[in-house]
Amino acid sequence: MKSVLVSEDHAIVRFGITTIIKDLLEPVKVVEAADFDETVRHLTEQPFDLLILDINIPGGNNLQMISAVRLRQPNIRILIFSGYDEQMFGINYIQAGADGYLEKHAPEEEIRRAIVTMAENGKYLTPGIRTRLMDHAAHHGHGSRQPVNPLLGLSGREKEVLLLLAKGISVMNISRALNLQVTTVSTYKSRIFEKLNISNVIELAEMVRLYSN
Amino acid sequence: MKSVLVSEDHAIVRFGITTIIKDLLEPVKVVEAADFDETVRHLTEQPFDLLILDINIPGGNNLQMISAVRLRQPNIRILIFSGYDEQMFGINYIQAGADGYLEKHAPEEEIRRAIVTMAENGKYLTPGIRTRLMDHAAHHGHGSRQPVNPLLGLSGREKEVLLLLAKGISVMNISRALNLQVTTVSTYKSRIFEKLNISNVIELAEMVRLYSN
DNA sequence: ACGGTTTGTAGTAATAGTTCGACATTCCAG
DNA sequence: CTGGAATGTCGAACTATTACTACAAACCGT
Known part of the structure; x- marks a missing residue:
């Protein structure tokens, strides 16, 4: 059975995501965290297949979150879930090692697609970010997973x-x-x-x- | 059968709210709108008992929304659903004639309570706003607490x-x-x-x- | 109910900031 | 070494923002 950790501070969003996950991935175990400390605690206690991570989560909100997560669970799939204002940082999170990127204002269909895709292939990028990543990779070095300042x-x-x-x-x-x-x-x-x-x-x-x- | 209109631009939030409403108020008819134009269109086409209105909805975002809604449906119950940034507007919206006020980051329990309460009494205020309203009504006396916003x-x-x-x-x-x-x-x-x-x-x-x- | 204060709104004139094109220098990859 | 790209710098012509001033309507204390 798959297990997923949903880290997001807004209860209503967490609820929505959790509901959709259960709908799509049953049988599945979903755990929720409302801030980054809680997220880390859960990661320490049990293994997850997928982490859905809000960029703006209290106590987090920076690139180091990725390494903090990977330190506990090297093979977990990380899907970044970001609000409008952060979209410009998306690339950095991907380069820092996240496996997917989804925008909060995405339509329900896309959210479902992202979750299924992440569960199956472990990868998902919003179209916008995907092209921007391409451009980026073309211009700069390739495959360096380090965030550029x-x-x-x-x-x-x-x-x-x-x-x-x-x-x-x-x-x-x-x-x-x-x-x-x-x-x-x-x-x-x-x-x-x-x-x-x-x-x-x-x-x-x-x-x-x-x-x- | 009750009918509810959910106006909110983030699909995931809409989904969550709709799911909760169905869970709590069944049998119920829920209609969703992603921007203010759509909201008005629905209001023109059919009657609703309750409107859950995101302050930040595209095309809206101002106090006139309340009168625009009341113009079409004088007796609809309006529950303002606001994000962090707008919390200080709470009072204004209530004074402009909204019937309830709920914050987006409220825990699931509170959201459920708000919806049930709105459906039953037609009124609901987040505790924070309630006290602030009191203060307001109690014509700013003295004994002012230190950290004034x-x-x-x-x-x-x-x-x-x-x-x-x-x-x-x-x-x-x-x-x-x-x-x-x-x-x-x-x-x-x-x-x-x-x-x-x-x-x-x-x-x-x-x-x-x-x-x- | 009365008069001061706050709020919502603008116009005019003056000030600040942007665009764009230019040009010399300095860097850098081939 | 060499030519295109990046950098440091500016002027002219605009465009955006502010300072003041003003005034009606709403609010408020007494």
Whole structure:
């Protein structure tokens, strides 16, 4: 009998996922966890075939979750279950060793497909992420399962500006601080946004928070 | 036979709610809507006893939703179903005429209780909101507890803008989303900054993260 | 019921920020 | 070594945002 661990903080979502799993995979044993500590506890206590993991789970929310899980159960299948806001980090989770990626706002059909596919092949990627992964693999090295820090792709000047922007300093004040024209700083800002594939300073601050250890 | 309309954009949540409703209220007819337009369409076509309404539903997301619903079905029971970020709007929606308020992260038990209670008495409030409503009614006396949530000092419109700003949306796009002049939104932004004593959106996002429990 | 305060909303004028194209430098893979 | 790509920098022409000011409607305390 298969066993699945569902780690997700919203009870209603957990309930939905659990119900669908039971519907699709019966006979199956489903265990639920509402935060990352609980997740780890369950992983320590018993083996699972599949882990459905919300990126935003309290106590988790970072790439190390993957290794923390793999440390306990090297062969478990990990399906990342992410909300809108995290979709840009999807690639990193896959590269960090997750086996699948599913978006929270996916239609019911896709959710079912993902669960079945994960149970059978151990792999599933939302179409969007799949193509993005391809692109990525084409450009960069291949098969390196390590998460890339997107901030490292920035040039020196760009990083300087990045940090100031992340503190909420205005373009104009940055230009004063660095003795540059406003337009120059603005150009860096655009290039940063483009390289990080974001579109506003809030996302930028979040990136910095996540990746500037 | 009771009939319920579930308006919520995430399929998985809709599925969970629908499943629970069927479990609790059988025999019952449940209809689902993924955005506000669809919601209105269903309301126009047939009568419902209960509407479970996600605040963040695409095409909705504002207090007028309540009147839009009441316009078609004056006696429908409206249960607001809100995510974290909106908890501070609870009061506004109740005051705007909703009959109940339930948080998305509520445990399954509470969700069930809310649905049954709504079906029976037509009223339900999450404990948190209930006490806050009391406080509100008890015209802010003294004996104020230490940690006051500064976000609560904002007016309704200000809070709406706040959340959008915290997502990194530009003043101009917010003005489009809310159908206001750019300058109006800018005025709100200034008032927010002043009330929260901050000076840029990064700090704003941080505040929201800290206080939007 | 009265008068101050807060809230929702804008307009005008001034300020800040973006786009895009440009150009010299510096890097880097073949 | 060499040519295309990445970097550092800017100006001109826009576009977006803010500062102030203003005013009606809602709210609130007494």
